[in-house]
Amino acid sequence: MLSELLKPLRLTGVFDSRWHVREPWAIEGDAEESCAILHYITQGHCWVTAEGRPPILLQTGDLAVFPMGTAHRLSDHPDRRGGVALGSVLPEREPGTSGQIRIEGSGPESRLLCAGLHYDASAATGLYQALPWALVLDRSQVDREPLLRDTLRLLAAVDRPVGPGDQLVTLRAFEMAFVLAMRPLLRELADNPSSLPVLRHPGVSKAMVIISTRFAEPWTIESLARQVGMSRSAFTATFRELVGEAPARHLAGRRMQEAARLLTETSLPQSAVPERVGYQSAVGFHLAFRKWFGMTPGEYRTKGLSSA
Structure with missing residues (x-):
């Protein structure tokens, strides 16, 4: 099931940025809708804190992924007071652009690669939205994924190669890093299925x-419930509780994801898609x-082709 989770995404x-920060420092991040957030620590350390969550320490070589872009705070110490809003140091974070943050203090320096990975909201299934708010790979885990490690180091490099098609290359490189991390x-x-109750x-x-x-296949809620050995009412209620949406909507969403892919990534006649x-x-x-989607299949295909 989990191997299928990222296929439509x-x-x-x-938008990516390189941070050069010296203690003391703290930056308040915003919630990012339809956007996964990635933090890769290239030097030093930082603490991640969020309301109602235990603090997370990230050290050199660690990677943190926030699948739903949950608002959080980065700082040199979990109890650091004050700090600046991300919007004040990076007021414009348009996809396809890069930025830089510098905070000059008197203490040790930390360096981070941070990125906001925008995705089509319609592709974020209930299962994806049920993922934990933050997922962390420590340095040893990143090192066990050589392609991920090398991709992150290249993306974090100050002298990252630039040239024709750089925006598309960067997008696909971050997409690969995201999937390799996940x-x-x-x-x-x-x-450890306790982290995602639906697995249990x-x-x-x-x-x-x-x-x-x-x-x-021509599924109905009744036939799905029978297939998994549950009554219709128990299946619907349990599915909604664990996944966060009704089974009918989840099924419709999966069909719409595939329809969108067929319209924008293949030459299949529109009449064959249904x-x-x-x-x-x-x-x-x-x-x-x-x-x-708020538009017809034909309009969607035209829009997809024009932005490709």
């Missing part, structure tokens, strides 16, 4: 796999697609 833009993190979740429920986790891989994603009626598909 594709980055649409990245793989070991998801393996950890599979080994055999019926709902099985339904998630079915929806992810067999979405084109059947490929589980709709028997072209009209029904058209109405569902427009409700989901």
